[in-house]
Amino acid sequence: xxxxxxxxxxxxxxxxxxxxxxxxxxxxxxxxxxxxxxxxxxxxxxxxxxxxxxxxxxxxxxxxxxxxxxxxxxxxxxxxxxxxxxxxxxxxxxxxxxxxxxxxxxxxxxxxxxxxxxxxxxxxxxxxxxxxxxxxxxxxxxxxxxxxxxxxxxxxxxxxxxxxxxxxxxxxxxxxxxxxxxxxxxxxxxxxxxxxxxxxxxxxxxxx
Amino acid sequence: xxxxxxxxxxxxxxxxxxxxxxxxxxxxxxxxxxxxxxxxxxxxxxxxxxxxxxxxxxxxxxxxxxxxxxxxxxxxxxxxxxxxxxxxxxxxxxxxxxxxxxxxxxxxxxxxxxxxxxxxxxxxxxxxxxxxxxxxxxxxxxxxxxxxxxxxxxxxxxxxxxxxxxxxxxxxxxxxxxxxxxxxxxxxxxxxxxxxxxxxxxxxxxxx
DNA sequence: GCATGATTTAAACATGCGTTTAATCTAATT
DNA sequence: AATTAGATTAAACGCATGTTTAAATCATGC
Numbered sequence: 001x002x003x004x005x006x007x008x009x010x011x012x013x014x015x016x017x018x019x020x021x022x023x024x025x026x027x028x029x030x031x032x033x034x035x036x037x038x039x040x041x042x043x044x045x046x047x048x049x050x051x052x053x054x055x056x057x058x059x060x061x062x063x064x065x066x067x068x069x070x071x072x073x074x075x076x077x078x079x080x081x082x083x084x085x086x087x088x089x090x091x092x093x094x095x096x097x098x099x100x101x102x103x104x105x106x107x108x109x110x111x112x113x114x115x116x117x118x119x120x121x122x123x124x125x126x127x128x129x130x131x132x133x134x135x136x137x138x139x140x141x142x143x144x145x146x147x148x149x150x151x152x153x154x155x156x157x158x159x160x161x162x163x164x165x166x167x168x169x170x171x172x173x174x175x176x177x178x179x180x181x182x183x184x185x186x187x188x189x190x191x192x193x194x195x196x197x198x199x200x201x202x203x204x205x206x207x208x
Numbered sequence: 209x210x211x212x213x214x215x216x217x218x219x220x221x222x223x224x225x226x227x228x229x230x231x232x233x234x235x236x237x238x239x240x241x242x243x244x245x246x247x248x249x250x251x252x253x254x255x256x257x258x259x260x261x262x263x264x265x266x267x268x269x270x271x272x273x274x275x276x277x278x279x280x281x282x283x284x285x286x287x288x289x290x291x292x293x294x295x296x297x298x299x300x301x302x303x304x305x306x307x308x309x310x311x312x313x314x315x316x317x318x319x320x321x322x323x324x325x326x327x328x329x330x331x332x333x334x335x336x337x338x339x340x341x342x343x344x345x346x347x348x349x350x351x352x353x354x355x356x357x358x359x360x361x362x363x364x365x366x367x368x369x370x371x372x373x374x375x376x377x378x379x380x381x382x383x384x385x386x387x388x389x390x391x392x393x394x395x396x397x398x399x400x401x402x403x404x405x406x407x408x409x410x411x412x413x414x415x416x
Numbered sequence: 417g418c419a420t421g422a423t424t425t426a427a428a429c430a431t432g433c434g435t436t437t438a439a440t441c442t443a444a445t446t
Numbered sequence: 447a448a449t450t451a452g453a454t455t456a457a458a459c460g461c462a463t464g465t466t467t468a469a470a471t472c473a474t475g476c
Contacts, residue, residue, distance in 0.1 A: 164376020165369035196365035207411025
């Protein structure tokens with residue numbers, strides 16, 4: 001007995017597939033509704049607008065990801081010694097949790113996040129800022145404690161470089177992963193990319 | 209006696225201003241021709257298409273930048289010891305050369321390059337790959353020599369992270385620069401960003 | 417000073433987008 | 447079985463985009 005899937009869920013599923021593959025702006029409502037097998041107008045009926053649909057797609061992951069990340073940061077805070085790489089590694093736990101949303105949740109979420117930042121979607125940036133703001137402030141405070149040798153300015157720029165490296169890796173991700181797989185003859189997924197990314201950004205951040 | 213500026217140049221100038229500020233996709237031909245004070249159809253008359261205009265805008269900088277970069281890499285190659293940070297610093301010379309094209313040439317070019325990679329403009333990626341390909345291969349070879357402790361895979365990913373950090377810094381650049389200026393009360397330009405970027409990517413690349 | 421080819425112009429074209437409308441269908445309630 | 451609120455549908459709307467057309471204008475060589 002296959003459970004009937006509501007139109008809303010069909011739209012969300014199709015949207016996240018296409019958004020994570022092609023980006024938000026590059027994906028039209030017509031593509032989404034066709035993929036979902038529903039009528040074009042149903043997006044506006046159920047979600048109000050494309051903007052709202054995008055936020056709904058993000059929300060399914062954020063509500064899982066954010067609390068677990070905050071939890072991890074609090075655990076880190078209690079440790080006697082704060083190491084940069086340790087802090088970044090903490091991201092892996094909330095990320096892994098996303099498999100509960102979708103088998104490929106971690107990959108999808110990271111790519112969505114990448115597009116959210118790389119496309120100049122004012123509204124999405126505001127939205128994630130709003131949702132992420134507190135936790136990111138927390139992370140920043142911990143990184144400062146772990147790297148007291150860095151000035152405010154150095155920290156400011158390096159954090160944004162890190163964000164850029166992470167975002168870019170995800171957005172160019174599929175193409176890069178395909179190249180990497182062809183070149184090194186082994187399966188690569190988003191988690192592997194993270195494992196490569198962590199030492200890189202840790203080294204970059206700590207550099208004198 | 210102000211020399212008469214050809215329609216083509218007017219278009220190129222207006223286009224590079226708007227492209228570097230808002231990106232390629234976000235800038236319409238109507239905006240460009242209005243800014244340039246020329247007729248809408250003149251873009252297609254003189255350049256054939258928007259794609260071709262974008263490439264023409266890039267070409268003005270690439271033809272200056274690329275030979276100087278290649279020259280610098282050859283100089284680096286002759287040195288006895290190759291240091292990572294040394295290699296990245298070499299980018300500053302061809303970049304500075306771009307002031308000959310435009311007073312703010314370095315800033316403009318970096319932002320254009322950022323958009324070229326961050327927007328999924330297949331044609332532009334192919335174009336830059338085609339133009340840059342050889343020189344980038346050269347850079348990769350030198351970086352490998354400077355970092356023999358890194359595996360092929362580590363090098364592959366870290367190079368792309370570096371690209372991401374650099375691109376992102378430029379694309380989010382203006383917004384970030386404004387934040388930084390407000391926060392630290394000092395003028396910031398693209399060159400300063402590069403100066404922050406170089407130790408970061410060097411540290412990240414070298415990390416064991 | 418005219419003819420000719422290059423350029424500029426205003427207008428229209430074709431396409432794709434997000435959104436809205438109004439009619440129709442569905443399913444639960446009375 | 448009739449009513450009614452919710453969901454779905456096909457169609458159109460309004461707008462913006464890159465591109466093309468065909469006429470008008472300009473500049474150049476004879």
